[in-house]
Amino acid sequence: MIPTPVLAMSEAAIWLLFLAIGALTLTFRAALIVLAGRLAIPPLILRALRFVPSAVLSALIVPPLVFYQGQLHLLGQGWLNERVLAGIIAAAVMWRTKRVLLAISVGMVALWGLQFLIYQLQYMP
Amino acid sequence: MITGVAAIATGFSLPLAMGMTVIIFAGASQLATMQLLTAGAAVAVIVLTASMINLRFLLYSASLAPHFQHLPLHWKLLLAYFTTDPAYGITIGALNEHIPTPMKHWYYAGAAGLLWVGWIIGTLTGALLGTQIPTEWSLDFAISLNFIAVLIPSIRDRATLLSALVGGGVAIVARGLPFNLGLIVGALCGIGAGLLLEQGQRREQQP
Incomplete structure (x- = not known):
């Protein structure tokens, strides 16, 4: 069983956090549908928006993958970083097939396989 | 479903987990919110990051706007709320080509609303299953994999x-x-x- 972690914020504060994010998100979703034609977005902003998903998601994913217990492990220092390897495998599957569930499944199986392999190597007689 | 499992693993109650999905209704930014909450990030950084991930909806909003121009405000807001990557991806082709104008909002509400229901059921399933899954399965990694699966097509x-x-x-x-x-x-x-x-x-x- 997963032990219930202690949250740094009160439940009320978390509800407020959701409302703030939700309000901003609905604003982005609704802005141009509601203001159709009455609001022009500068071309530079429209061009920058194209890079938002790739840049933000990458900045979000990469650090927790390569930092293990506060140490930088690009592919491995001593022990290989099974999370980076499994992540690369999942990325390759996604790239070739464009199938989300397949990529996630293969990534999970790859992680379990690598964990098993590392465990075997570590305790080899 | 991953969002539901992650919400419980983050320490959210069931109402909190479901409330997040209904209020924010955007998978990647919800997962980012939870990841940053666990990491103890500042509130401003969490709001900024989660919103930045959703900035892409501005593009969808721009592209959908001409189709819904004739509708009253409450319809516009409802349809805007339903907007997600799959909802936009599935419907925009048909909206641009062969759906007649009086039917457009019904078509979009039907497709996107169905995705909404599926997403809510998925989150609930994940949240209910979440507590039953052993830590040794490293299911938290599924969150990283989910981000990778969204990143690659971008x-x-x-x-x-x-x-x-x-x-x-x-x-x-x-x-x-x-x-x-x-x-x-x-x-x-x-x-x-x-x-x-x-x-x-x-x-x-x-x-």
Whole structure:
């Protein structure tokens, strides 16, 4: 069983956090549908928006993958970083097939396989 | 479903987990919110990151706007709320081509509303299953994999690839910054790098 972690914020504060994010998100979703034609977005902003998903998601994913217990492990220092390897495998599957569930499944199986392999190597007689 | 499992693993109650899905209704930004909450990031950084991920909805909003121009405000708001990557991806082709104007909002509400119901059921299933899953399964990794699965299709050409590489690279270097600001710095550098490369490519094309 997963032990219930202690949250740094009160439940009320978390509800407020959701409302703030939700309000901003609905604003982005609704802005141009509601203001159709009455609001022009500068071309530079429209061009920058194209890079938002790739840049933000990458900045979000990469650090927790390569930092293990506060140490930088690009592919491995001593022990290989099974999370980076499994992540690369999942990325390759996604790239070739464009199938989300397949990529996630293969990534999970790859992680379990690598964990098993590392465990075997570590305790080899 | 992953969102539901993650919400319970983050320490959310069931109402909190479901409330998040109904209020925010955007998978990647919900997962980011939980990841940053667990990491103890500052509230402003969480709001900024989660919203930044959802900035792409502005593009969808721009592209959907002409189809819903004739509708009253409450319809516009409802349809806007339903907007997600799959809802936009599935419907935009048909909206642009063969759905007659009086039917457009019904078509979009039907498709996107169905996705909404599926997403709510999935989150609930995940939240109910969440407590039963042993830690040894490393199911938290499914969150990273989910992000990877969303990231890959967003890389479409050299400029978006560069923005991802710079975004991730700078985020590693800037990881020591307080309040998890490294994430924002990385993302902004990535966006800037993509824009610069695109600018350069345009200049080359001009005679």
